[in-house]
Amino acid sequence: MPKPTFLNLPREKQNAFLEVALPEFADNDYNSASVSRIVERAGIAKGSVYQYFEDKQDLFMYLVEVSNQSMLEFVKQTPPPAPSADFFTMLRWQMSATIQASLKHPVHAKLLRRAYSAPLPFQDAIFENARRIREEHFQAMIQQAQASGQLAPGLDVQVASFMVQGMLNELGPFLQSRFGEQTDDWAQRPEVHAVFDQVITILKNGLGK
Amino acid sequence: MPKPTFLNLPREKQNAFLEVALPEFADNDYNSASVSRIVERAGIAKGSVYQYFEDKQDLFMYLVEVSNQSMLEFVKQTPPPAPSADFFTMLRWQMSATIQASLKHPVHAKLLRRAYSAPLPFQDAIFENARRIREEHFQAMIQQAQASGQLAPGLDVQVASFMVQGMLNELGPFLQSRFGEQTDDWAQRPEVHAVFDQVITILKNGLGK
DNA sequence: ATATAATGTGACTGGTCAGTCATATGACTG
DNA sequence: CAGTCATATGACTGACCAGTCACATTATAT
Numbered sequence: 250m251p252k253p254t255f256l257n258l259p260r261e262k263q264n265a266f267l268e269v270a271l272p273e274f275a276d277n278d279y280n281s282a283s284v285s286r287i288v289e290r291a292g293i294a295k296g297s298v299y300q301y302f303e304d305k306q307d308l309f310m311y312l313v314e315v316s317n318q319s320m321l322e323f324v325k326q327t328p329p330p331a332p333s334a335d336f337f338t339m340l341r342w343q344m345s346a347t348i349q350a351s352l353k354h355p356v357h358a359k360l361l362r363r364a365y366s367a368p369l370p371f372q373d374a375i376f377e378n379a380r381r382i383r384e385e386h387f388q389a390m391i392q393q394a395q396a397s398g399q400l401a402p403g404l405d406v407q408v409a410s411f412m413v414q415g416m417l418n419e420l421g422p423f424l425q426s427r428f429g430e431q432t433d434d435w436a437q438r439p440e441v442h443a444v445f446d447q448v449i450t451i452l453k454n455g456l457g458k
Numbered sequence: 459m460p461k462p463t464f465l466n467l468p469r470e471k472q473n474a475f476l477e478v479a480l481p482e483f484a485d486n487d488y489n490s491a492s493v494s495r496i497v498e499r500a501g502i503a504k505g506s507v508y509q510y511f512e513d514k515q516d517l518f519m520y521l522v523e524v525s526n527q528s529m530l531e532f533v534k535q536t537p538p539p540a541p542s543a544d545f546f547t548m549l550r551w552q553m554s555a556t557i558q559a560s561l562k563h564p565v566h567a568k569l570l571r572r573a574y575s576a577p578l579p580f581q582d583a584i585f586e587n588a589r590r591i592r593e594e595h596f597q598a599m600i601q602q603a604q605a606s607g608q609l610a611p612g613l614d615v616q617v618a619s620f621m622v623q624g625m626l627n628e629l630g631p632f633l634q635s636r637f638g639e640q641t642d643d644w645a646q647r648p649e650v651h652a653v654f655d656q657v658i659t660i661l662k663n664g665l666g667k
Numbered sequence: 668a669t670a671t672a673a674t675g676t677g678a679c680t681g682g683t684c685a686g687t688c689a690t691a692t693g694a695c696t697g
Numbered sequence: 698c699a700g701t702c703a704t705a706t707g708a709c710t711g712a713c714c715a716g717t718c719a720c721a722t723t724a725t726a727t
Contacts, residue, residue: 280490295717405652408657408660412628419624427616447617448621455660463703494685505686
């Protein structure tokens with residue numbers, strides 16, 4: 250929720266600002282991220298930021314929204330499997346799409362990781378909402394798969410959801426540490442897909458019927 | 459590495475100080491944690507802290523060490539299964555012991571979570587070391603289990619290690635969110651053990667031969 | 668060209684911070 | 698008692714911070 254002033258700005262200026270502000274909040278804890286540093290790097294006056302946004306929190310929440318949008322957009326544009334596909338095919342697609350998105354937009358991904366993992370003092374409804382939606386998404390997916398007999402019947406939906414989410418959370422950093430900094434071809438490399446396959450296989454054996 | 463001044467202090471004073479300093483660094487990001495706030499709450503002069511420690515970083519690293527020590531001590535005192543026990547029995551023990559320890563020492567656990575998850579600017583050798591030791595521990599455990607035919611032969615050791623560690627990392631917060639704040643009997647409750655069982659079963663099916 | 672509105676500016680305020688240092692207090696020694 | 702050493706103190710320094718505001722600049726409309 251920036252002020253109209255910011256949205257009226259020519260795209261160029263908006264983007265130039267975002268290109269400085271996003272990494273600042275991606276690389277630093279909310280409290281340590283500095284508006285002063287942003288304006289210095291962006292070459293604008295401090296007062297301008299407060300023409301654009303209410304305050305630091307407002308700016309931060311907008312950056313989260315922008316990041317979310319850009320990730321979602323990317324994920325949506327990667328072709329999904331047929332809706333009739335089985336649970337693990339869906340999961341593999343989701344895994345791959347998520348990883349690809351965070352490779353394509355590493356700064357946005359980093360910012361989101363930070364925003365969702367570190368509970369800020371202002372537990373704004375936005376975060377809680379996004380978290381709940383995510384949780385519900387996975388639980389619904391699992392429940393449905395279970396109902397159609399793809400998963401072990403005794404499986405606790407919450408436990409399964411937490412395991413799947415934990416996996417997705419850790420996967421990015423793991424791949425990075427294993428295969429080094431991302432390059433353009435990175436996500437196409439067969440070793441990366443081999444890891445996807447392995448993880449899916451493990452989950453399939455573990456959660457499947 | 460506190461200065462001798464701190465170690466010469468009567469235990470009472472040391473503990474009183476730690477009881478204020480630990481939560482400050484457990485509840486706040488390193489940059490946001492405040493020495494000024496600590497001295498105010500502890501009712502001592504700011505200069506004293508700098509008689510005890512070189513600087514903020516020195517203090518923090520000592521707190522990490524103290525927390526590590528206290529967790530390790532607790533884990534060590536819970537009776538381990540026979541060394542001949544199979545991989546998943548060992549893993550279950552480790553899971554339970556880790557959770558119990560972080561219930562018994564929630565502040566220490568919180569501080570450690572923070573210290574290891576947020577890469578500080580000063581990548582001090584201590585952290586890197588501790589991380590490496592942890593990684594090697596799990597990889598060795600898995601490798602051995604694989605060699606003795608308990609795990610799937612095609613299993614990638616690194617992938618397995620990352621999954622197991624991811625699980626352990628997420629388990630604490632998950633249990634907390636599911637069963638509420640910890641109480642004394644908490645870790646004995648059958649629901650909690652049911653979750654352990656389920657997680658182990660999933661891993662066993664997923665990773666096992 | 669003039670008036671009006673939108674946008675940009677940066678010095679300034681009040682606050683917090685880590686870390687210092689001259690000074691004080693106490694404790695132990697001979 | 699005097700002398701010495703370890704410990705305690707808190708005002709102070711310089712730096713950084715978020716946020717403000719009176720003023721300057723630019724764009725738009727008349």
